[in-house]
Amino acid sequence: MKTFNTAGPSIPGDHYMLDPLARIDLTEIEALIDAKRYFVLHAPRQTGKTTALLALMHHLNAQGRYRCAYANIEGAQAARGDETQGIPAACSAIARSIEDYTGEAAVHRWYRETGVHIEPQDRLTALLRHWAQLDAKPAVLFLDEVDALVGDTLISLLRQIRAGYAQRPEAFPQTVVLCGVRDVRDYRIHSGGEIITGGSAFNIKAVSLRLSNFSRAECEQLWQQHEAETGQTFDPAIYPELWADTEGQPWLVNALGHELTWNMRELRDRSRPITLTHYWQARENLIQSRATHLDQLTDKLREPRVHRVMSALLASEEPVTLADISPDDKQYVEDLGLIVTRPQIRIANRIYREVIPRELTWVAQSYITHEQPWYLRADRRLDIPKLLTAFQQFFREHSEAWIEGFDYKEAGPQLLMQAFLQRIVNGGGRIQREYGLGRRRTDLLIEWPLDEQQGFFGPVQRVVIELKLYRKGSLDTLIAEGLTQTADYADKAGADEAHLVIFDRRPGIAWEDKIWQRSEAVRSAVDGGSGDGARTIRGDTGPRTIGVWGC
Incomplete structure (x- = not known):
């Protein structure tokens, strides 16, 4: 029985999977290998790198033109910067892998008998030289988890590969592919009190290739394999939500599939459709x-x-452009899979937008003593004014100590509000979050089912809460801007209630002046339908009343 895979390489007979070779530019990679290029293949964790590399290795070996081996050298990480331990660990893994994947037992035997006596500073070069010279057929090596290595171990590995580069293919592998989460240019290698970049230690790299997420169609194709295998159907309405939640991140797509088809035990009954x-x-x-x-x-x-x-991103306070963030930092965080930068910089998908603030406030949530029933009205609606009034007092009493304890103090007020709301909403509703550089606000959408039996298929209370920081300038101007933004977001979300919360972060302001509440009537700006993107004032539904809260 096939399953959705959430750990390790995907195996065709065991897992639902897409064709790994279709996920890479096979023509480009074959051209690079034919041209004797050394290059990088990188992608965030658990996106299918190892599965793709193994499939590519088998493909090349089946063609018969190359001897190709895949080696995971993550075990050398335990040596940290000690190359006398790290390089032997990497060499041992490579020698075993060559035997396992090409059948060349002579390489592993040579390493055990001769290679182990060579100094670590030259051992990897000698091993790869010996392998290349064993056969006229060129050798190709895929090295996985290279960026797990650190310090002198990583420097030595990169430089020993570079040292043999000129002897390829007769006396060194025709192609070496470095694989990991990051591009080699993002390696920051600490050695002897100085920082050496990966680009300088490995300046023979021809190109960096990145393994992409699944496309929207591929997400559906993967899940439809379960339908074909078992006859159990997915409601088509799931697929837009799946895409919004994951944006094709392979582990998330598989993990949600596994949760539905296995961890939720009642759905192991394949006659039950998945809603x-x-x-x-x-x-x-x-x-x-x-x-x-x-x-x-x-x-x-x-x-x-x-x-x-x-x-x-989490603070969303000032108008920030990509130019205000170090390109190296931005690229590093994008390589980790935490953000995307096109069409604008933002957290990579809806689940990450949910997980990150929850994780940052996990301890805070556990210490908040407020309970959900305190804020439920007789008609099962959340009493948002009562909840926000309670938050004002909570923020007054606890914000200074709790925000100081957050790793992300810049976004402390927004995170504390989210922790408070999450404590109340957990187990009944959900909170959707929107952040973005230059948006100067954090948008929260609370969705609360009013009928427990029907859940989100029945009537749902939708409440928008927009968060803004006030540090300087005119409060009236900030509120006017916030009201327009809040009304606009509430219209887009179909919310029947909207609130704007202003966190006064000016120094020396008394709490009596920070805590206040009032209501404002606002007409919402919506697309006038002219087709040119112009914004017009919607007048057919009348003004929207928005609660404005000072904290």
């Missing part, structure tokens, strides 16, 4: 599971390079 309600439950289960993939991503949030980019 949109099931999908929403699977999505929430996955987010709350804190799965390894999601934990690895959120762990990266503590890195300074990631922090600089993500804090700007």
